[in-house]
Amino acid sequence: MKHLAALNKYFISYKWRLILGLLFTAISIVFSVFQPIMVRQIFDLLSHNIDEYRILAHTGLVGIFRSDFTHVLAFYGISILIFALLSGFFLFLQRQTLIVMSRHIEYDLKNEIYQHYQQLDLNFFKMHRTGDLMSRITEDVSRIRMYVGPAIMYASRTLFLMVIIVYLMLKVNPLLTLYTISPLPLLALTIYFVNRVIHRKSERIQSQLSNITSIAQESYSGIRVIKSYIQEDASTKHFDEASEAYKESSISLAKTDALFQPAMALMIGLSVILTIFVGGIQVIQGNITVGNLAEFVIYVNMLMFPFASVGMVATMVQRAAASQQRINEFLQIKPEIVNTPGAKSSQLTGDIKLENVSFTYPHTGITAIKNFNLHIKKGEKVAVIGRTGSGKSTLAQLLIRMYDPQEGAVKMSDKNIRELALDGLREQISYVPQDVFLFSDTIANNIRFGDPTANIEKVQLAARQASVEKDILSFNQGFETEIGERGVTLSGGQKQRISIARGLIKNPNIMIFDDCLSAVDARTEKEIIGNLYAYLKDKTAIIITHRIFALFEFDKIIVLEEGRIVESGTHEELLSLNGYYSELYARQQRNEEEEVNS
Template identity: 35%
Template sequence: MVARMGTFTRICRYISRNWPLFLVSVSCILVSTIVSVQVPLLIRAAIDNVITPLAENRLEIELGKSTLFTLILEIIGLTAVVGLFSFIQRYANTYFSQKVVYDIRNDAFASLQNQSFAFYDKTHTGQLLSKVTTDMDRIRRFLGFQLTFLISSIILLIVTLYTMFSINTMLTLFILPIMPCIFATFYSFGKKIRPLFTQMREQYGSLTSVLHEAITGIRVVKAFAQEDFERKKFASKNDKYFQTTLASAKIRALYIPLVGFLIGLGTIIIFWYGGFEVITGTLTIGTLVAFNAYLAMLVMPMRFFGMFISGYHRTMAAGNRIFEVIDAETEIKEKPDALTLPKLKGHVKFENVSFSYRKGRPILKNVTFEAKPGETLALLGATGSGKSTIIRLIPRFYDASSGKIIVNDYDVRDVKLKSLRKQIGIVAQETFLFSMTIKENIAYGKPEAKMDEIVAAAKAARAHEFISTLPKGYDSRIGERGVTLSGGQRQRIAIARALLMNPRILILDDSTSSVDVETEYEIQHALRAVLKNRTAFVITQRVSTIRNADKIIFLEKGEIVEEGTHETLMAKKGAYYQIYQTLYETQKPNVEAVSEHTSSKQEETEQ
């Protein structure tokens, strides 16, 4: 409960930022409630002062009509006032609830943007999406409906009970015992349904996660003909969610009729006791009718109080999940006195660097090497040897467990992250392009770039030619992950995106691993031009790229086993020699094709 109160306190802090809107909403509730309670009194007056006297011939017809018409106009007027204030209240409350959620959502997204890769490594995407969407909507509905309804119910309960006691104390006392019964019923309902709602929320998050994976990995699913497996996996999660939903529906189906019975019992008490009072002449028919109307008004707060407890706990559970995101501490933090990194020359040094994603499972072990400005380093090794980890440590996506990573004589942990990453260009193996225009994708790292800069970067990446053939050129919009473009075209746009930032350090993670000969030639040609005067780290299995590197680092199980140029390592005839021979034999047709393609292109150029 302490945690729940802590969550509610956090939400209240967001509410306090928008207190004028909240105050307007509460004021309108107060006015509309007080006015609405007057309507049964006017109905009582119409019955006792007009309808009953007319039926008993104690009132002139014309006077009765005039009085009844006046009362009807008053009821219409009160209803209009209630409607007006309800409109203002709903608008103000909607604005208020949306604004609070807007602030929370922005804070949650800002926290997600600040998180390190380690956070995403251990967090399911579906769960995050559920927190930022479904849980956020839960809070919006709590603020927009339940919180204001709670305030409205409290005001309605106080005003209605005061009015009932002022009219007939005994009849009110006869009805009151029903109220705790109704409240207890709804409280019991909330207690039973609450854990089911928690399960539903967790199961919905799992369902979303499975759906997201199935859609994102649809190519892999179809490539391995695993549609049935994915269907069964989704159906299993969906069935659990369905069964929990049915269980909650069963509880609702049980409790709602029970409440209806209690309300009916209250009506019976009113007409039983009130009927005798009317017969004896101590109670008017109008008062009896008004009391029945007030009973209906009392049921609403009682019903809501019981349900509010369930809704409150559901909302606090959702809020707790959201604040877990907001409060999540990033593992990569800048020091308070972090320095702004000056323009890089491209000098990178690893000094006895060790790293583990999980304790007890080292990925890098005392790695030491140096990359001089303008050098191209090829990182080679089997899967899991630590190649990708090295390139992730340079821009400080992760922190080394021990040792130092030095860039231009600065420890990367001593500089501001933005000043470091702005000077490093990265082309990942799996190219991600946003659902924006090609121009916007290339300028993603430098939104203020001018058009001639964007075109120059595209030309350097050998992308300008195919972009120019598109219907809208650089303004052509591409879909998520660039699905409307070929693999090679996506890679070249990614290279252009990296080059536009004019990085002194360029990281290429297996950027030609899955392209054809023509595309490989285009990318290789682009890379030869752009790697000049830049320090480059290249992860690749392509022999054509490896042998052109200034230095090759061969890794095994997180350790450097060989280091040097292609010629010196081949002369040693060690581990590199063996793997190179294997790669060359495997890629020989492509290597020769690229060489022939290069020669023919050169001949065309000379002619």
């Protein structure tokens, strides 16, 4: 139960629903236990009046006796019906409070997990699979809902019913009560040992279910790769193996449950037998009446479902505990990138400094940036060029504070970005990533993601500046075209340009483009560069690329190699060095000439 203690805050939040639910449970049980009391009185009435009926059988008073006795039986019958209706009504209210409470807690817990996911840093998402994250917010939360709703409902009903019934039984005959409840210690031991097995198996099942979800999610996302490499059979086999493991674990748990339920029924049956046997002896000895024996038998039968539900509740609790343990593992992870105490928003002018910055990826141990120094003045346009793995994208991630360097400082407007509020920092920077991600929504809403308040005219202007407006207007629904998951209906170049439009519509003082033109053709690239040159006139811009934009007049071009600046200067200055930049430019020129000749 220590893992489930994390849910206590929700019970406090919905304490009135919980209290009312428990109150309705108690009232429902009180009305239900009146029924066996009525049955006892009927049996005793019949027993006491049999002799009287025999005496009056041959007299003229028998008719009156029958009439009066019939009215009495009718009264008891109607009373039993009324108590049953009242019990059912409060049982309905019980479900309306406790089950509805569980839905509210499910809603709050999902929101808490989702919000926590969004606060965690990139390193967390690199270490955990998407399918596992989804499984914890769906399957695990669903199992927890079964604990905060049905499990509590059944457990409270069982507890109240046992307390009230045992109290009433003790008032009638303590000895018979002792025999009736004697199987309970054995039942408790059975529950204890079986619960340990259920918890272990439930934890394994949830982990395997998470694995299945991850495999399925990766297969759906990478279906084009699977098909192009003809790996459908291998993918299916991989999924089948995971499903088989999950099936075997689920069957094993089902077998445990199958053993548990008959054990409950055996205990109940044993109680009934003991009640009838010992109760019959008590009746013969005159210690109790026949009505008392009937009352005891009904009490035992009333306890049948609660006792039987003990196994179900135990399973719910153990599964919920295993799920909550998995959720707690994530909720207890603290994001490394957070607002430092006293962090404030500040207007960024566009002046950027990196002073002796070094950064190593914690999950791989790879040092991406080493003793890095760079000063970008307000309004400057800087190109960052380098081979794959040279640290270009890492530099961009540091500037928007997706990571913090282990050494050195990143400053904007002469302030360490750790002293700036995260929202304020990222709000003033447009970042167009290398890995384009579009949402399953309209094109307009994907562009508007950079500025949710933008009207359609602003959206169209951003698309025009990104040289994608003509492509969009060629679609039947134009800007209202649904692009599917991750923009699957668009070409690579179209997705990149929509991503650029998303960055442009934000209109900040600082813009970072991370190799975002790799999928466009040379003609479109020149058009975009021309538009960007005018758009970025008064802005600080960092363009990370593996190509050289000769038409774009950069204030500074830096060449990275293994996280260090190995070349720096203007286009002409770098060509004169005859280094990596000069080699790259010559190779690019030859490729362009070959394309023209072909």
